[in-house]
Amino acid sequence: xxxxxxxxxxxxxxxxxxxxxxxxxxxxxxxxxxxxxxxxxxxxxxxxxxxxxxxxxxxxxxxxxxxxxxxxxxxxxxxxxxxxxxxxxxxxxxxxxxxxxxxxxxxxxxxxxxxxxxxxxxxxxxxxxxxxxxxxxxxxxxxxxxxxxxxxxxxxxxxxxxxxxxxxxxxxxxxxxxxxxxxxxxxxxxxxxxxxxxxxxxxxxxxxxxxxxxxxxxxxxxxxxxxxxxxxxxxxxxxxxxxxxxxxxxxxxxxxxxxxxxxxxxxxxxxxxxxxxxxxxxxxxxxxxxxxxxxxxxxxx
Numbered sequence: 001x002x003x004x005x006x007x008x009x010x011x012x013x014x015x016x017x018x019x020x021x022x023x024x025x026x027x028x029x030x031x032x033x034x035x036x037x038x039x040x041x042x043x044x045x046x047x048x049x050x051x052x053x054x055x056x057x058x059x060x061x062x063x064x065x066x067x068x069x070x071x072x073x074x075x076x077x078x079x080x081x082x083x084x085x086x087x088x089x090x091x092x093x094x095x096x097x098x099x100x101x102x103x104x105x106x107x108x109x110x111x112x113x114x115x116x117x118x119x120x121x122x123x124x125x126x127x128x129x130x131x132x133x134x135x136x137x138x139x140x141x142x143x144x145x146x147x148x149x150x151x152x153x154x155x156x157x158x159x160x161x162x163x164x165x166x167x168x169x170x171x172x173x174x175x176x177x178x179x180x181x182x183x184x185x186x187x188x189x190x191x192x193x194x195x196x197x198x199x200x201x202x203x204x205x206x207x208x209x210x211x212x213x214x215x216x217x218x219x220x221x222x223x224x225x226x227x228x229x230x231x232x233x234x235x236x237x238x239x240x241x242x243x244x245x246x247x248x249x250x251x252x253x254x255x256x257x258x259x260x261x262x263x264x265x266x267x268x269x270x271x272x273x274x275x276x277x278x279x280x281x282x283x284x285x286x287x288x289x290x291x292x293x294x295x296x297x298x299x300x301x
Contacts, residue, residue, distance in 0.1 A: 018066065021063065033048070116176065
C-alpha cells in the first residue's frame with residue numbers, strides 16, 4: 001500500500017487523518033449523548049449506549065485501517081479463539097510503551113465489548129476527551145483522600161457507592177474494563193528503584209484492580225490477561241504511527257476470576273486483601289515467566 005513513504009510523512013498523515021476522523025465523529029457522538037441525557041426511558045438510553053459504542057468502534061476501526069494502509073506490521077496474536085462480544089471482561093496488560101493501547105485496540109476491536117477505563121473525576125474537564133468519555137459511560141472514580149476521611153468519617157464508603165452507581169448502566173450492556181496493573185510504563189530504572197522481584201515487570205498495584213472487582217463483581221467474572229512483547233525493542237506512540245515497529249506479539253490468557261474476589265470488601269477485609277494480593281503476585285510471576293518464554297521462542301525462530 002503506502003509502506004514506501006518516509007516514516008515521518010506516514011506518521012504525520014496518520015495523525016492528521018485520526019484528527020479529522022475525530023472531528024467528524026465527535027458532533028454525532030455529542031448529539032446522541034445529549035439525547036440519551038434528555039430522554040429518561042431506559043430502552044431509549046440503552047439504544048443510545050449501543051449507538052455511542054458503535055461510534056467509538058468506528059473511530060478505532062478507522063484508525064486501525066490507517067495502520068494497515070501505512071504500515072506493514074507482523075502481528076503474532078495468540079488466544080483470540082474464546083473471545084465473545086457479548087461477554088463482560090476485565091483486561092490487564094504489562095505496560096511497555098504508549099503504543100500498547102492502540103496495539104491492543106487493533107487486536108481486540110470488534111472481538112470484545114469496547115475498552116473502557118476507570119478515570120479520575122477531574123478528567124471529565126479535559127477538552128473534548130472529557131465529554132467523549134462521559135458520553136461513552138467511562139466510569140469516573142470518586143476517591144476521597146485519607147485527610148478528607150479523617151476530617152469527615154461519614155464519607156467512608158461513599159467512593160465505592162458512587163462508583164457502583166456509575167457502573168449500574170453496565171448491567172444491561174456488555175463492557176470491557178481495562179487497567180494497567182503496573183500503573184506506569186516499564187523501564188529498567190523503575191524496576192530497580194522498586195526492587196521489583198520480576199525481570200520484565202514492575203510490581204503490580206492490586207488496589208486498582210480490587211476497586212474494579214469490588215464495584216463490578218456481579219457483572220465481571222472473566223479476566224483477559226494480556227502480555228505484549230516487541231521483539232525488536234519497544235518504541236513509542238510516534239514510532240507506531242510512523243511504522244517503525246515491525247513486529248508485535250500479543251498473548252491473551254483467558255482466566256476466570258476467583259469467586260471470593262467478586263464484590264469483595266478490599267479496604268476493610270484484611271484476610272481477603274492479603275489473599276487477593278497473593279493471587280495478583282502469582283499472576284505477575286506467571287506473566288514474567290511467559291515473557292521469558294515468548295522472547296526465547298522468538299529468538300530461536
